[in-house]
Amino acid sequence: MTDSDREAQPWWRSAVFYQVYPRSFADGDGDGIGDLAGVRDKLGYLELLGVDALWISPVMRSPMADGGYDVSDPRDIDPLFGGMRALDTLIAEAHVRRIKVTMDLVPNHTSAEHPWFTAALAAAPGSPERARYHFRDGRGPDGAEPPNNWPSIFGGPAWTRVPAADGRPGQWYLHIFAPEQPDLNWDNPDVLADFEQTLRFWLDRGVDGFRIDVAHGMAKPEGLPDMPEVDTSRLLAHDSNDPRFNNPGVHEIHRRFRKVLDEYPRAVSIGEVWVDDNVLFGEYVRPDELHLAFNFRLAEIGFEAAAVRDAIENSLAAVQPVGAPPTWTLSNHDIEREVTRYGGGAVGVARARAMILVELALPGAVFIYNGAELGLPNVDDLPEAALRDPMWERSGHTERGRDGCRVPMPWEGDAPPFGFTTGEPWLPMPADWAALTPEKQLEDLGSTVSLYRMAIELRGMRKEFAGADLAWFSTPDGVLQFRRPGGMLCVLNTTGAPIPLPAGEFLLASVPLELGHLPANAAAWLV
Numbered sequence: 001m002t003d004s005d006r007e008a009q010p011w012w013r014s015a016v017f018y019q020v021y022p023r024s025f026a027d028g029d030g031d032g033i034g035d036l037a038g039v040r041d042k043l044g045y046l047e048l049l050g051v052d053a054l055w056i057s058p059v060m061r062s063p064m065a066d067g068g069y070d071v072s073d074p075r076d077i078d079p080l081f082g083g084m085r086a087l088d089t090l091i092a093e094a095h096v097r098r099i100k101v102t103m104d105l106v107p108n109h110t111s112a113e114h115p116w117f118t119a120a121l122a123a124a125p126g127s128p129e130r131a132r133y134h135f136r137d138g139r140g141p142d143g144a145e146p147p148n149n150w151p152s153i154f155g156g157p158a159w160t161r162v163p164a165a166d167g168r169p170g171q172w173y174l175h176i177f178a179p180e181q182p183d184l185n186w187d188n189p190d191v192l193a194d195f196e197q198t199l200r201f202w203l204d205r206g207v208d209g210f211r212i213d214v215a216h217g218m219a220k221p222e223g224l225p226d227m228p229e230v231d232t233s234r235l236l237a238h239d240s241n242d243p244r245f246n247n248p249g250v251h252e253i254h255r256r257f258r259k260v261l262d263e264y265p266r267a268v269s270i271g272e273v274w275v276d277d278n279v280l281f282g283e284y285v286r287p288d289e290l291h292l293a294f295n296f297r298l299a300e301i302g303f304e305a306a307a308v309r310d311a312i313e314n315s316l317a318a319v320q321p322v323g324a325p326p327t328w329t330l331s332n333h334d335i336e337r338e339v340t341r342y343g344g345g346a347v348g349v350a351r352a353r354a355m356i357l358v359e360l361a362l363p364g365a366v367f368i369y370n371g372a373e374l375g376l377p378n379v380d381d382l383p384e385a386a387l388r389d390p391m392w393e394r395s396g397h398t399e400r401g402r403d404g405c406r407v408p409m410p411w412e413g414d415a416p417p418f419g420f421t422t423g424e425p426w427l428p429m430p431a432d433w434a435a436l437t438p439e440k441q442l443e444d445l446g447s448t449v450s451l452y453r454m455a456i457e458l459r460g461m462r463k464e465f466a467g468a469d470l471a472w473f474s475t476p477d478g479v480l481q482f483r484r485p486g487g488m489l490c491v492l493n494t495t496g497a498p499i500p501l502p503a504g505e506f507l508l509a510s511v512p513l514e515l516g517h518l519p520a521n522a523a524a525w526l527v
């Protein structure tokens with residue numbers, strides 16, 4: 001890509017985003033929980049890694065019932081993370097290093113401690129205060145049954161009953177996530193007006209855009225009908241027929257968000273859109289809606305060439321008709337880490353290294369979850385007493401939840417907490433992570449973090465990565481090969497044996513190459 005091509009495009013079209021899960025990234029004040037001072041302290045590392053932008057998971061005021069995804073004041077930073085000054089400093093210093101800062105906003109619900117919800121609880125059924133949420137009378141005698149059969153994503157019913165008042169039976173309120181996260185009623189004009197204010201508030205402070213939580217939520221179907229089928233064995237999953245998500249009214253909401261974003265030409269919006277159907281997914285990134293939407297196909301599959309190709313083709317097919325760039329993600333704070341998903345141990349790491357080369361070879365925006373660049377695995381043996389994800393309690397201790405991918409980052413030294421904090425980390429850290437710290441890995445050219453650095457740098461500077469498309473080569477089972485219009489060729493080997501490499505100048509590989517061969521569980525870039 002030439003410099004003028006690059007300038008003609010908005011910065012986010014091919015950006016490498018780095019997701020900071022702030023509780024787990026770096027702790028600046030020694031309370032055991034990561035914060036914005038910790039992020040600031042690591043900006044040099046992030047610059048070295050070469051990422052274009054940060055996506056910081058929510059840092060607004062929150063009682064932290066769901067790691068900050070329960071927001072009690074959307075226009076303030078929680079003191080736990082350092083308050084407003086910490087954000088202002090971080091934005092200023094990140095910008096000096098040419099790193100953009102995007103924040104995570106949560107429009108689908110508030111915290112139960114948001115002043116609107118406290119007011120709604122104190123007010124009568126039918127009041128304007130209750131109309132900002134979804135309050136309903138229950139079904140059955142005395143309204144003792146929930147208004148419909150929807151389950152919460154975290155287990156149990158999606159409804160909680162509030163106490164009776166004025167001789168009337170207690171009503172129920174809707175929460176698709178935890179009871180501490182009541183769903184907002186997006187048919188109520190107060191809700192949009194407040195959210196528009198929130199967008200402008202952060203954009204005026206210099207934020208470069210937003211990741212929009214549950215961007216396929218918000219709108220609810222008329223009358224809140226029962227779900228046709230309730231499968232509580234797959235709590236987090238939801239398909240296209242699920243009335244809790246992806247209701248047509250959501251698109252008008254995105255159009256309204258976009259109008260505000262268009263007042264700030266630098267800003268990007270990235271929606272969390274768990275919608276499988278390509279046509280329905282593409283609707284979220286039409287020219288007057290979100291700029292980008294997370295496509296989770298690569299995060300949902302194992303290490304198998306045909307599945308990888310299918311995920312890539314579908315992700316491209318979903319956005320091409322509407323002209324939006326594709327996005328790629330192998331993991332985030334809700335998903336098992338890729339090293340573990342690919343089998344764990346040395347093989348899992350080798351496969352994760354191969355897959356980051358595939359991902360960074362693709363056109364569009366790439367999202368890296370903090371710790372992926374260190375090759376961190378999931379931590380699946382956290383003691384039960386340590387678990388903090390609301391899923392653990394809500395599921396009646398049948399689902400351990402997502403803490404295993406949220407264990408704090410190891411930075412330096414030979415024993416936990418590896419420089420993450422001077423205190424006690426909020427989740428215990430495995431003693432065998434000593435070799436995974438940036439301190440150890442940065443000086444080793446063969447390390448995973450060095451591979452990420454080199455790959456990000458090449459992707460940003462080589463003209464062979466130009467073009468919004470790719471061409472596939474027919475290959476034997478277990479092999480994937482594609483070329484970008486600029487000439488970059490990516491080969492992935494998911495077979496159990498080495499394969500001959502095609503001719504070409506070697507650019508980078510996830511493993512040392514052996515005499516023109518690509519070993520198993522590896523990928524290479526050629527030009």
Ligand code: TEU
Pocket residue numbers: 066069070106153177213214236237238272274333334335
């Ligand atoms: O996640 C929303 C969401 O739908 C996920 O729970 C999804 O179902 C799951 O990850 C599929 O594996 C967002 C945030 O990313 C998550 O951390 C929050 O808990 C949730 O919203 C509520 O705000």
